[in-house]
Amino acid sequence: MALLEFFTGKHLDRGLHVPEHKDLTSGLPIRRLPFAPMLVVPLSQHAGAPAIPLVHEGQEVVRGEPIAKAGGFMSVPMHSPVTGRVTKLALAPTARGDLGMAIYITPYQAASQEVLYGAPQDIENMTPEEIVQAVQNTGVVGLGGAAFPTHVKMKVPDGKKIDTVVVNGCECEPYLTTDHRVMLEYPKDVLYGARIAMRALGAANAVIGVEDNKMDAVEALRNAIDANRTANVGITVESVPAKYPQGAEKMLVKVLLGLEVPTRGLPADVGLAVFNVATLAQIGELLPVRQGLIERVVTITGPGVRKPGNYLVALGTPLRFALEQADCRDDVSSVILGGPMMGAAAGSLDIPITKGVTGILVLTQKEVKASSQIYACIHCAACVDVCPIHLNPSHLGLLARKDRYEEMETDYHLMDCFECACCSYVCPSHIPLVQYFRVAKQMNRERANRERLKAKEGAHA
Amino acid sequence: MSPATTVIEVRTAPHVHSGRSVEVIMRNVVYALLPMAFYSVWLFGLSAAFLIATTTGACLLIEHLCCGAAERESSIGDYSAAITGLLLGLTLPPALPLWMAVVGAFIAIAPGKMIFGGLGFNVFNPALVGRAFLQAAFPSAITTYTPAQAMHRFTEFIPTTLAIPFLKAAPLKDWIAQVRVDGFTGATPLMLQKFEHVTTDTWSLFLGTRAGSAGETSALLILLGGVYLIVRKMMDWRIPAAMLLGALALSGCYYLSNPAKYPSQLFVLFSGGLMLGAIFMATDPVASPVTPRGMWIYGILMGVITVVIRFEGGLAEGVMYAILLGNGLSPLIDNLTQPRTYGAGKRMFGKEAAAK
Numbered sequence: 001m002a003l004l005e006f007f008t009g010k011h012l013d014r015g016l017h018v019p020e021h022k023d024l025t026s027g028l029p030i031r032r033l034p035f036a037p038m039l040v041v042p043l044s045q046h047a048g049a050p051a052i053p054l055v056h057e058g059q060e061v062v063r064g065e066p067i068a069k070a071g072g073f074m075s076v077p078m079h080s081p082v083t084g085r086v087t088k089l090a091l092a093p094t095a096r097g098d099l100g101m102a103i104y105i106t107p108y109q110a111a112s113q114e115v116l117y118g119a120p121q122d123i124e125n126m127t128p129e130e131i132v133q134a135v136q137n138t139g140v141v142g143l144g145g146a147a148f149p150t151h152v153k154m155k156v157p158d159g160k161k162i163d164t165v166v167v168n169g170c171e172c173e174p175y176l177t178t179d180h181r182v183m184l185e186y187p188k189d190v191l192y193g194a195r196i197a198m199r200a201l202g203a204a205n206a207v208i209g210v211e212d213n214k215m216d217a218v219e220a221l222r223n224a225i226d227a228n229r230t231a232n233v234g235i236t237v238e239s240v241p242a243k244y245p246q247g248a249e250k251m252l253v254k255v256l257l258g259l260e261v262p263t264r265g266l267p268a269d270v271g272l273a274v275f276n277v278a279t280l281a282q283i284g285e286l287l288p289v290r291q292g293l294i295e296r297v298v299t300i301t302g303p304g305v306r307k308p309g310n311y312l313v314a315l316g317t318p319l320r321f322a323l324e325q326a327d328c329r330d331d332v333s334s335v336i337l338g339g340p341m342m343g344a345a346a347g348s349l350d351i352p353i354t355k356g357v358t359g360i361l362v363l364t365q366k367e368v369k370a371s372s373q374i375y376a377c378i379h380c381a382a383c384v385d386v387c388p389i390h391l392n393p394s395h396l397g398l399l400a401r402k403d404r405y406e407e408m409e410t411d412y413h414l415m416d417c418f419e420c421a422c423c424s425y426v427c428p429s430h431i432p433l434v435q436y437f438r439v440a441k442q443m444n445r446e447r448a449n450r451e452r453l454k455a456k457e458g459a460h461a
Numbered sequence: 462m463s464p465a466t467t468v469i470e471v472r473t474a475p476h477v478h479s480g481r482s483v484e485v486i487m488r489n490v491v492y493a494l495l496p497m498a499f500y501s502v503w504l505f506g507l508s509a510a511f512l513i514a515t516t517t518g519a520c521l522l523i524e525h526l527c528c529g530a531a532e533r534e535s536s537i538g539d540y541s542a543a544i545t546g547l548l549l550g551l552t553l554p555p556a557l558p559l560w561m562a563v564v565g566a567f568i569a570i571a572p573g574k575m576i577f578g579g580l581g582f583n584v585f586n587p588a589l590v591g592r593a594f595l596q597a598a599f600p601s602a603i604t605t606y607t608p609a610q611a612m613h614r615f616t617e618f619i620p621t622t623l624a625i626p627f628l629k630a631a632p633l634k635d636w637i638a639q640v641r642v643d644g645f646t647g648a649t650p651l652m653l654q655k656f657e658h659v660t661t662d663t664w665s666l667f668l669g670t671r672a673g674s675a676g677e678t679s680a681l682l683i684l685l686g687g688v689y690l691i692v693r694k695m696m697d698w699r700i701p702a703a704m705l706l707g708a709l710a711l712s713g714c715y716y717l718s719n720p721a722k723y724p725s726q727l728f729v730l731f732s733g734g735l736m737l738g739a740i741f742m743a744t745d746p747v748a749s750p751v752t753p754r755g756m757w758i759y760g761i762l763m764g765v766i767t768v769v770i771r772f773e774g775g776l777a778e779g780v781m782y783a784i785l786l787g788n789g790l791s792p793l794i795d796n797l798t799q800p801r802t803y804g805a806g807k808r809m810f811g812k813e814a815a816a817k
């Protein structure tokens with residue numbers, strides 16, 4: 001297989017094949033989840049500044065109505081996911097583990113829950129700046145998990161030129177099938193979103209990269225392109241051999257176009273902008289009608305649920321309610337937001353589903369075994385052979401154990417690690433390598449901050 | 462469903478694992494070594510059986526005692542001491558007195574491995590450390606070889622096996638004469654070639670019906686063990702490939718330059734301990750480089766040194782010293798061959814910032 005990939009050209013040279021388990025949900029159409037008795041909309045669901053609330057306690061809100069405005073350019077507004085009454089503005093638990101400000105909304109049981117907000121807007125005659133503003137108004141952020149405000153990526157950085165929009169339909173994390181279903185069911189929205197991104201960025205081309213375990217999605221997209229060739233000129237769909245972590249933006253760029261994003265740089269440095277397919281599908285759906293992001297597709301799956309599926313979930317739905325709807329088993333041991341390789345374990349079932357939640361993976365006691373014994377590194381080089389960015393995790397791990405964090409950064413490119421966890425996955429000594437690296441990166445960031453502060457103080461004195 | 466009462470565990474990603482583990486890998490290496498051990502018992506009889514059992518038992522016992530002395534949990538369950546013991550036994554001549562085997566096992570485990578901190582920290586392959594000590598301490602005993610398939614081998618020990626420590630053992634000449642085997646001079650094919658210019662037929666080398674260390678004789682069984690581990694992804698194929706390639710290339714040059722003096726490259730490949738060394742010793746992950754380019758450099762280097770020692774040195778065999786040298790160099794090789802990171806401009810040569 002590896003030999004075949006070698007000869008066929010486009011492939012990810014490192015990384016690995018993780019059991020996919022996607023067949024649990026990949027054939028299930030997207031279905032809407034009912035509204036929970038109480039929705040909790042955090043003001044910070046994205047990277048950047050939190051949104052600023054526009055509503056007060058007791059206020060009635062309509063589904064789709066803006067309830068918080070963007071707190072700056074690096075921020076997005078929030079829209080009410082439901083018609084109902086604002087119960088309170090209070091702290092709520094977040095997936096990160098701390099508390100954050102949130103708007104609690106009680107839905108009206110008898111309301112029609114129609115989206116009454118919005119009005120058509122003519123995208124064809126908008127300037128790139130107007131498109132960026134319109135995208136910010138939708139509140140859309142990267143729906144692949146990063147939750148980075150999408151409009152920020154649609155603005156060409158100063159001095160840069162974007163020639164190609166890369167659309168990421170890899171979805172390489174095991175279990176997750178949201179992007180797969182979106183591509184299958186909303187190919188036109190994906191293409192429309194891609195065209196909007198191309199217009200905003202002045203890019204002539206867009207390439208949609210899809211892993212070859214989703215050939216039906218490739219076909220759906222290609223059919224949609226063929227259905228309207230004049231509008232979709234410049235857009236191509238490419239299937240790439242499935243391998244984890246191909247869905248990482250840097251990896252996909254390398255595989256599709258043979259380009260490398262420079263260390264600590266952005267795709268814009270090589271003339272690219274990368275968007276997730278679901279993100280563009282939302283833009284393609286919301287922008288023409290000037291509406292806001294109020295729900296998203298979430299794969300609820302894993303051995304811990306009896307009714308796995310791809311659910312359209314109102315943002316702010318508590319995890320507990322979503323799990324009840326998917327008929328969660330009693331012997332649940334772990335609830336993971338995202339996929340099993342990079343997803344974070346939920347610390348509480350009271351946290352709400354936010355814009356960045358791609359999936360909810362529920363594992364039972366059978367899957368989560370007691371911690372295996374950790375051995376010393378035996379230098380087997382398995383981690384070196386899978387690291388997609390060609391680091392030396394073996395040596396980095398040894399340095400981390402000795403707290404030599406600075407050396408890890410200066411000599412061994414630690415800060416390029418994007419925590420795909422391939423090294424931890426293959427390590428026969430069960431060394432929690434990626435966890436060491438998360439800690440080391442955090443320590444380095446804190447040290448850099450301290451040094452910056454010190455330099456500032458020195459300048460003032 | 463009652464999530465209200467559910468207790469959930471919080472762990473860090475990744476939440477799944479490949480299922481590979483050190484003890485499973487090590488156990489499979491033991492499986493891969495067993496055919497050679499059985500074959501050597503068939504070839505050399507009771508003495509080989511006792512030799513291998515002694516080194517393995519001694520290594521396990523010494524590791525257990527070392528762990529006790531260091532006040533930590535015994536690590537014999539990870540099978541690495543068993544591998545060291547088996548390998549040590551397989552690299553020794555079957556006639557070696559058992560007490561010397563125990564000394565070798567002690568050196569292999571105590572100063573060779575445990576003093577560095579146990580599995581994962583040793584600089585050299587422990588089995589070779591033990592063997593190198595024996596080579597230096599008992600040069601005559603470790604170069605005394607006995608014929609394969611001797612008579613009565615399953616009922617009688619080779620007389621030197623049960624020698625009393627520190628006493629001169631009876632010479633083997635009489636015994637060899639007694640068990641017959643025409644023309645056997647107590648030399649391995651390598652010695653015959655080097656000192657007497659008698660070349661052994663390559664096919665018998667490949668199958669292993671010849672004199673030699675207990676486990677090094679059959680290239681076939683060694684290759685099978687290696688292929689088993691490589692197929693199961695428990696061994697890196699690049700190191701043995703590089704080492705054999707290095708030896709093949711250099712010995713080919715020698716052979717072409719003077720076919721009358723030097724043996725053919727196939728003879729070099731299948732004789733002595735090259736196969737066993739390349740597949741089971743050089744690949745000891747702990748003492749070998751981790752970078753892809755480093756593995757090739759390390760392997761080729763060891764293959765070349767082996768041939769140089771065999772052809773230019775005073776010894777008939779050079780695999781052991783070649784691997785020990787390679788082991789010693791592997792941290793340096795690693796350091797000089799760090800992979801080029803994605804997105805980095807140029808290839809890194811060694812530590813860039815060390816020179817700041």
